Amino acid sequence: MTAIATMASEVLALAQKEEDLLEAAVREHSRLVYRIAFSVLRDHADTEDATQETFLRVLRYEKKLARIDDPKAWLARIAWRVAVKRRRQVVRASAETEETGGALPSPDAGAERVLLEQERSVFLNRLIAALPETLRDPLVLSTLEEISPREAAVVLGISEAAVRSRAYRARQVLRERMVAWMNVRK
Amino acid sequence: MDARDKEHEIEQWLDAALRQYGNAEPRIGLENRVLANVQSERNRIASQRRWWWAAGMVTVAAIVAALWVGETGSGKHPATTVGNTTPTHRQAAEAPRGPMPRAPVTHPVKEVVRRHPGKQPIRDLALTAPKLDQFPSPTPLNEQEKMLARYVQEFPQKAALVARAQTDLRKLDEREMAAPRPRDAGSKSSDQQE
Numbered sequence: 001m002t003a004i005a006t007m008a009s010e011v012l013a014l015a016q017k018e019e020d021l022l023e024a025a026v027r028e029h030s031r032l033v034y035r036i037a038f039s040v041l042r043d044h045a046d047t048e049d050a051t052q053e054t055f056l057r058v059l060r061y062e063k064k065l066a067r068i069d070d071p072k073a074w075l076a077r078i079a080w081r082v083a084v085k086r087r088r089q090v091v092r093a094s095a096e097t098e099e100t101g102g103a104l105p106s107p108d109a110g111a112e113r114v115l116l117e118q119e120r121s122v123f124l125n126r127l128i129a130a131l132p133e134t135l136r137d138p139l140v141l142s143t144l145e146e147i148s149p150r151e152a153a154v155v156l157g158i159s160e161a162a163v164r165s166r167a168y169r170a171r172q173v174l175r176e177r178m179v180a181w182m183n184v185r186k
Numbered sequence: 187m188d189a190r191d192k193e194h195e196i197e198q199w200l201d202a203a204l205r206q207y208g209n210a211e212p213r214i215g216l217e218n219r220v221l222a223n224v225q226s227e228r229n230r231i232a233s234q235r236r237w238w239w240a241a242g243m244v245t246v247a248a249i250v251a252a253l254w255v256g257e258t259g260s261g262k263h264p265a266t267t268v269g270n271t272t273p274t275h276r277q278a279a280e281a282p283r284g285p286m287p288r289a290p291v292t293h294p295v296k297e298v299v300r301r302h303p304g305k306q307p308i309r310d311l312a313l314t315a316p317k318l319d320q321f322p323s324p325t326p327l328n329e330q331e332k333m334l335a336r337y338v339q340e341f342p343q344k345a346a347l348v349a350r351a352q353t354d355l356r357k358l359d360e361r362e363m364a365a366p367r368p369r370d371a372g373s374k375s376s377d378q379q380e
Contacts, residue, residue, distance in 0.1 A: 019228075022224065023221060026217055026220050026221055026224065027217055030212070030216050030217050030220055031211075031212060031216070034210065034212040034216060035208060035209075035210050038210035039207070039208050039210070044210075044212075044213070047210070047212075048212065048213070048216070048219075051212070051216065051220060052219070052220055052223050055220050055223070055224055056223065056224065056227055059224055059227055059228065059231075120199065120203065121203060121206070124200075124203050124207070125207070128207065139204075140207075140208070143204045143205065143207050143208030144208040145205070145208070145209075171200070171204075174200060175193075175196060175197065175200055178196050178199075178200065179192070179193065179196055182192075182196070
């Protein structure tokens with residue numbers, strides 16, 4: 001009888017530990033998950049849904065969580081997959097441009113400068129969206145300050161060197177196109 | 187501004203723009219919303235598991251009950267049950283007098299008993315009742331029969347005379363019935379002519 005009671009208390013303790021681990025993961029990494037999802041989806045409502053879905057998936061594998069060596073990279077990978085899957089489902093071509101291009105310039109900047117900044121941001125977003133997936137994904141992940149190239153490599157399932165080189169190439173493409181665009185504009 | 191300065195400026199701007207690109211802040215309270223959602227999902231899963239457990243237990247209980255009923259049913263009705271439920275008149279006539287031969291058990295009777303172990307239908311009760319040697323079963327005399335018996339007791343000679351006369355009359359009738367009918371033969375020939 002005592003053995004059964006001990007076993008039951010151990011099971012309960014284990015379940016409680018799993019719950020605590022998940023809660024800690026939510027508290028610690030929800031912002032990262034959100035940013036990863038946003039870098040793919042570019043829409044706040046979709047991003048929030050993707051964040052919720054990511055943690056619901058984690059709940060399904062809650063028992064695994066204690067054995068994961070790098071929960072951050074693991075979560076980032078799940079978030080990335082969820083967001084990419086969602087992007088394929090929800091096609092919102094240009095909804096992101098106006099919203100995410102609104103990087104607020106300093107208040108003392110002139111109106112012309114503000115307009116130029118907004119125009120540039122919108123154009124950059126279009127350029128990034130137009131990049132091939134193999135270049136866009138490493139670039140997008142490397143823009144996130146919380147994600148190191150090693151973690152980006154884990155998320156994408158490629159080598160760290162490949163992440164670096166592809167991000168660099170994507171950046172070069174963007175720079176060339178931006179220069180060309182600015183020349184045409186002038 | 188030469189080309190190099192312009193490229194440098196673009197480079198700087200690109201750095202800032204890409205930092206901005208990945209810099210998205212969630213609405214306040216994201217963690218709490220996620221945790222609440224996770225908790226509700228956890229409750230849903232727990233209740234679902236409880237339902238599965240309950241369904242499993244009910245199924246197991248039903249199987250055990252069915253097995254138990256099967257066991258007790260076969261004990262109650264050994265293989266001595268009469269197979270055919272209602273014999274036809276011809277079968278009844280052909281059947282020899284005396285104790286009925288025991289037929290092997292057939293399924294329909296058993297199945298009915300298993301399905302309703304508590305309430306046995308009347309047909310089954312009739313089947314399970316012991317078979318008597320005499321058919322129809324002896325029953326007490328009705329009023330007319332009693333009067334006849336009294337008459338025979340009081341006037342035995344008269345009763346014997348009446349009985350003999352009736353017997354002679356019946357024999358005469360039988361003889362007439364057995365004899366060939368000339369009218370039938372005539373009608374048969376007329377049928378053939380037609």
